[in-house]
Amino acid sequence: MTWFELIKQVVRVPEAAAYYGLQVSRNSMACCPFHDDRHPSMKLNERYFYCFGCGATGDVIDLVARLFGLSSYEAAKKLTHDFGIDPDNPPAAIALPKPERPLLRAYRQEEVRCLRVLCDYLHLLESWKVQYTPKTPEDVLDDRFVEACQMLD
Template sequence: MNLFKTVKESVTVKQAAALYGLPTTTTWMVRCPFHEDHTPSMKLNDTYYYCFGCGATGDVIDLTAQLFGLSSFQAARKLAQDFGLSPDKPPSGAISLPKPAAAPSDTLKEEIFYCLRVLHDYRDLLTQWQTEFAPLSPEEPLDERFVEALHMMAVVDDLIDCLAFGPASKKVAAAKRLLDGQLLPMVESRLNTLDREEAA
């Protein structure tokens, strides 16, 4: 087994991110280290990462290479050393990657990307509201924007996770539900209204 295959089958993106100091959360959304990121916009999956802000993406070797300014081979060697791997004898706990499903068509990809863009913008807004409108004391009435942020953050994170990293069939189904439902138009209308208010 070669070095690249050993590393990719043995070390997840999440494991490398944790070892190399990227602050992680239960949703595995982190601030992207590859651009000036004010709110967490990079999603860490087991097999790859994706930044909704700058578009940075790749596998565990790409992540390590970008973090430390290494070539792919140097990054693979670093991962092998840091995780105690041997190309000839991968650890028994090596992850087993599923076979990729058939990719969605170009039209479906555009619809999925559109849903992701709107949801990510909404998530940024919710993050802002959660901080800006948090009550300063237990007696202070809760602002409706703070309440919305508390209720919707997990929902939006789950949708983003499904659209970005779920199987192709689930991505398509989630995008269809969003495009046919009320949530996405409501979110986009609200974002457009806020943009107009800020521009005024």
């Protein structure tokens, strides 16, 4: 296990965000520090973060690097120091495999399925917008063209 992997195993994104001053809600949302955010738009998952406002994303090392303007190496050093991680003597619990929670696995599978359905729908709408575009202003609008125009935004 590399030093970076060790840090990512030990320090969770919400834990680091709270430690460095972000207000993390019970549903693991926070105001994004990377843009002018008045309402929480950053989701802090266990292993990564994602801002629905500005698109910032990454793991715990990326979060600390962006928060403090550091390189990945410097951010890893900061996390090591702040969270008391000793790369030469990792905690024994890290060596044990983490049990996969069945409900979490089911949720992730459903999330992937939903994203696939949404992506398929997006591609269908893009296709309809091109395929059913009226050729002249007098042509009757096809329902699929209308739906594509309304739903693509």
